[in-house]
Amino acid sequence: MNALGVHALVWAGSTSPAEVEQAVRSTKEAGYDLLEFSLHDGLTMDTAHARTTLEQAGLQVACSRGLAPDADVSSEDPAVVARGAQLLSKSLEITAAIGGTMFAGALYSAFGKAAAPLSTAGRNNVIAVLRDLAKQAAEHDITLMLEICNRYETNVINTAHDALLLADDIGADNVKIHLDTYHMNIEEADMVRPVHEVGDRLGYVHIGENHRGYLGSGHIDFTAFFHALADIDYTGPITFESFSSAVVAPGLSNDLAIWRNLWSDGADLAKHAHTYLVNGLSAARHP
Template structure:
């Protein structure tokens, strides 16, 4: 198995203060993962040099993700709002690079939340323009951008693999890759197989999450078919476990993601089970 297996830091902690990052890195290593994903919603508290050194010492890879806010939304028609979002994206790209990461992904194209109207043509044009410039900057740093496809209650820009491919085509930079997330796919796609095949070699990052964001295998998602589809296209990129519970609260982000209940209380037990589940699915799909 050559896919790096990752875990989202919100399995462990709700912020990126030095103590929290140290704890997340230690637990990620102890539970057998290869990569830690850090959400940059709290980047003001992140000690980047210390986090980079700790990740290197632990032998862990890192990826970073984020969404935007409604007052810093690159899909807005308001030039000032777009400019604030563009700066957030630039700053986050730099942080990811300084941490040693090559994957900067997430809802980079809009605020993370429910919109009350469709995306406008002008707003979509702003997304294309901003992400084209960000992708060019990312290329100079040897990095890729991921377009994470989110459900209709979290964005009005891209909700399906087809939407994401069309947006990536319009951006026109080959380091803009598609990020599939099984939680969102369950809401928006017909199944978990056809989108994987449609994206094909342009798949750059994967989030594995249950339909209710709890323990893998405790919901109704057809992970066997999904992992077989990944094997069919020869995907060898990161596969990161993502789960949220009110046991770990991230200020602001937990509200944006509607994390209202405890789906689990023991992050370590959850993570160990997820690592075994993902490893087993990879083994079964790649040794047919």
């Protein structure tokens, strides 16, 4: 029922043509339906090549990104906000060019621990930029997915409730909520109530362990989470996200503090995760 995806950083640290081919081939071999590319370091992607490679493999594609401090749309500095809006717009065009219909991630702020709470002016800037981005996305039949990140990566939205309020204020039908179990483990009281609260506004899911390693090797209650997804009849994409110092994307790895080698064999990791997801989701539908 759900398209199962994997993050490209399981396979490769860049979006060069050779590494795109490697990621597509490996994703297909591991049994996934969808490949997610981070555009954090990928604005020079050869989009025509990537689209052809994905289409030949029969894979769906999603793109994601966060923002840099000098392009933070939650800033009060108009020049900084403008740079962020331009970066989001360009990233959206790349998503469309490679055949994507989902643009996800922390689209609302820079990565990193903020020095102070989000200001009213900063939040208003986020709303204005994402309203414009949603209009641009609608022209390409793309849905924006607001990924909820932990307090050490953003001060804009940290919980499902925060995200719903922001989406309400943006007020666009093609803005959905993006839950990530790694971040939920830090910020939410449990793995069930946020899923129920978001309900049919859930558009995208990241599955990741509390340490972002092998699924099942940490302490996240995936059984409860899978049951909650079944409760709301979620049929959207579910993408496995894991990071290790074995595969480095210069900008993203540093921003996400990927200092440890949690795995060295991406193929084994991805195949294990695919089996884990298939079995867990199936069991949740047949309690």
